[in-house]
Amino acid sequence: MMSQATMSRYVIQVENLDVFYGEKQALDKIQMSIEENTVVALIGPSGCGKSTFLRALNRMNDMIPSVRINGAITMHDENIYDKSIDVEMLRKEVGMVFQAPNPFPKSIYDNVAYGPRVHGEKNRKVLDEIVERSLRQAALWDEVKDRLKDRATGLSGGQQQRLCIARTLAVEPEIILMDEPTSALDPISTAKIEELIQELKRKFTIIIVTHNMQQAARISDRTAFFLSGELVEEDQTDHLFSNPHDQRTEDYITGRFG
Amino acid sequence: MKNHSLATLGRFRRKRTLGRVWESMIPKFLLACALVSVLTTLGIVGTLLKETISFFTKVSLFDYITGTKWTALFNEAQQSFGVLPLIAGTLLVTGIAALVAIPIGLASAIYLSEYANPKVRKVVKPILEVLAGVPTIVYGFFALTFITPLLRTILPDMGVFNAVSAGIVVGIMIIPLIASLSEDAMSAVPRSIREAAYAMGCTKLEVALKVVVPAALSGIIASFVLGLSRAIGETMIVTIAAGATPRMTLDPTDSIQTMTSFIVQAATGDHSFGSIAYGAIYAVGMTLFIFTLLMNLLAQYISRRFKEEY
Ligand SMILES: Nc1ncnc2c1ncn2[C@@H]1O[C@H](COP(=O)(O)OP(=O)(O)OP(=O)(O)O)[C@@H](O)[C@H]1O
Ligand SMILES: [Mg+2]
Numbered sequence: 003m004m005s006q007a008t009m010s011r012y013v014i015q016v017e018n019l020d021v022f023y024g025e026k027q028a029l030d031k032i033q034m035s036i037e038e039n040t041v042v043a044l045i046g047p048s049g050c051g052k053s054t055f056l057r058a059l060n061r062m063n064d065m066i067p068s069v070r071i072n073g074a075i076t077m078h079d080e081n082i083y084d085k086s087i088d089v090e091m092l093r094k095e096v097g098m099v100f101q102a103p104n105p106f107p108k109s110i111y112d113n114v115a116y117g118p119r120v121h122g123e124k125n126r127k128v129l130d131e132i133v134e135r136s137l138r139q140a141a142l143w144d145e146v147k148d149r150l151k152d153r154a155t156g157l158s159g160g161q162q163q164r165l166c167i168a169r170t171l172a173v174e175p176e177i178i179l180m181d182e183p184t185s186a187l188d189p190i191s192t193a194k195i196e197e198l199i200q201e202l203k204r205k206f207t208i209i210i211v212t213h214n215m216q217q218a219a220r221i222s223d224r225t226a227f228f229l230s231g232e233l234v235e236e237d238q239t240d241h242l243f244s245n246p247h248d249q250r251t252e253d254y255i256t257g258r259f260g
Numbered sequence: 261m262k263n264h265s266l267a268t269l270g271r272f273r274r275k276r277t278l279g280r281v282w283e284s285m286i287p288k289f290l291l292a293c294a295l296v297s298v299l300t301t302l303g304i305v306g307t308l309l310k311e312t313i314s315f316f317t318k319v320s321l322f323d324y325i326t327g328t329k330w331t332a333l334f335n336e337a338q339q340s341f342g343v344l345p346l347i348a349g350t351l352l353v354t355g356i357a358a359l360v361a362i363p364i365g366l367a368s369a370i371y372l373s374e375y376a377n378p379k380v381r382k383v384v385k386p387i388l389e390v391l392a393g394v395p396t397i398v399y400g401f402f403a404l405t406f407i408t409p410l411l412r413t414i415l416p417d418m419g420v421f422n423a424v425s426a427g428i429v430v431g432i433m434i435i436p437l438i439a440s441l442s443e444d445a446m447s448a449v450p451r452s453i454r455e456a457a458y459a460m461g462c463t464k465l466e467v468a469l470k471v472v473v474p475a476a477l478s479g480i481i482a483s484f485v486l487g488l489s490r491a492i493g494e495t496m497i498v499t500i501a502a503g504a505t506p507r508m509t510l511d512p513t514d515s516i517q518t519m520t521s522f523i524v525q526a527a528t529g530d531h532s533f534g535s536i537a538y539g540a541i542y543a544v545g546m547t548l549f550i551f552t553l554l555m556n557l558l559a560q561y562i563s564r565r566f567k568e569e570y
Contacts, residue, residue: 094461104452117460
């Protein structure tokens with residue numbers, strides 16, 4: 003579906019995206035372009051539409067019956083809302099990590115092997131390799147390599163979240179969406195995941211929602227500020243924080259509201 | 261100071277009013293109500309035990325457990341008390357019921373929990389629960405007057421009374437139970453786990469079969485066991501539709517007799533108090549009780565042992 007030879011340097015181009023929940027408009031004419039191998043942070047007060055935007059990118063919003071979407075999201079010059087798009091294939095390319103760690107009630111190994119298995123990989127050796135590689139990429143391998151058969155729900159919260167990242171990596175996506183992945187974690191686990199994101203950026207494009215502006219400043223290349231369904235400003239992270247163009251952005255990042 | 265505080269406290273001192281007496285009696289009353297059912301159960305088990313023991317002073321336990329001929333209601337010279345034919349009949353009907361109820365019950369649960377939109381579920385679930393409340397005699401007549409004639413159009417040689425018709429209808433009877441309990445177990449699987457699977461590119465069917473069903477497996481299996489324990493104890497349908505011919509057979513088109521329908525037959529016939537045939541009712545009752553008790557313990561064990569922590 004997604005050809006390697008790409009014409010534009012953008013992996014994702016969002017054009018005039020509107021999202022409605024029933025009558026309520028959650029996103030209004032969003033325009034954004036995202037380059038390959040960057041980390042983009044989405045910030046903004048609660049309810050401004052960050053999660054809605056993120057979930058538009060892998061069409062998770064489709065599962066809510068009342069949702070209506072206008073506009074286009076182009077990945078590698080294909081509109082992902084086109085009728086011909088295979089949503090499962092899209093989600094394989096656009097992985098997602100959620101706010102609260104949500105491992106399957108299975109073993110550590112089976113969690114990571116789950117995606118490849120569903121997509122048809124049966125060879126035990128290949129699966130072993132995928133599991134090890136994904137766990138290494140998620141900086142979890144050393145902690146769990148001796149207990150791959152243990153239940154994933156027995157891991158700490160931070161380990162569970164890294165397991166969820168490994169599980170996402172195992173499907174070999176191109177883009178990874180993260181919705182406040184550290185908001186349920188302690189500072190040490192958070193630091194580990196931030197470090198991990200820096201590593202992952204070399205191979206993946208990462209879009210991350212965060213309520214923590216220091217986090218956005220630390221890990222992202224670009225930052226987008228949302229307010230009541232609008233994309234107010236999107237810029238290089240250091241510019242946006244040091245020299246915001248819009249008054250509302252300045253008010254938000256200086257803590258005057260939100 | 262001291263006086264003052266005592267005076268204040270006095271205002272909170274209890275006064276023995278009528279209301280208070282009444283209030284203190286309520287827990288005792290409720291306890292008495294609870295005891296009624298506990299004592300009744302103990303009484304039943306006690307009677308069952310006493311009569312069963314007295315039965316086994318006249319009939320050897322070994323012959324009872326290993327015998328393949330059950331003629332308890334014949335005259336004394338021809339009486340034989342091998343319970344295996346009754347157990348075989350019971351298991352045959354239960355097996356057929358399982359073949360019907362487990363796939364259909366599980367499929368209904370998957371549909372309700374994963375596919376049906378909330379409006380459909382709101383209508384269908386109560387209907388299922390109403391079905392679970394249909395008197396079993398209605399199911400019995402359904403078996404005899406609808407399923408059996410229907411089956412006899414395919415198998416003209418089959419008798420009016422047969423295990424398969426009763427088994428199918430017992431299965432139909434326990435579908436709502438299995439569907440409803442399995443659906444409860446599947447709905448208890450957190451949405452976040454489903455989302456994780458969808459976000460990896462799983463289809464709805466993959467999410468249902470490879471995430472939700474395994475995650476809810478303990479509850480689902482417990483629902484099977486409970487359903488089958490009801491099938492074992494089911495009385496009316498088998499009495500009406502399966503016949504009264506104790507027989508060691510695996511042929512579902514045969515007429516058979518289950519433990520429950522023997523008890524009905526014996527209890528509605530006239531056998532003098534204290535006769536061996538009378539004692540046989542209790543022995544079979546005890547056997548049945550042990551079966552269903554074990555099934556229920558198994559269901560509890562499964563749902564506890566394999567309980568998922570999400
Ligand atoms: N399933 C839904 N049905 C109806 N309205 C919804 C639904 N999900 C979100 N909304 C509404 O859409 C708007 C945007 O919600 P969204 O979850 O995208 O916000 P958010 O920026 O992620 O907020 P938070 O920081 O609290 O996670 C909110 O007003 C919210 O109430
Ligand atoms: Mg959100």
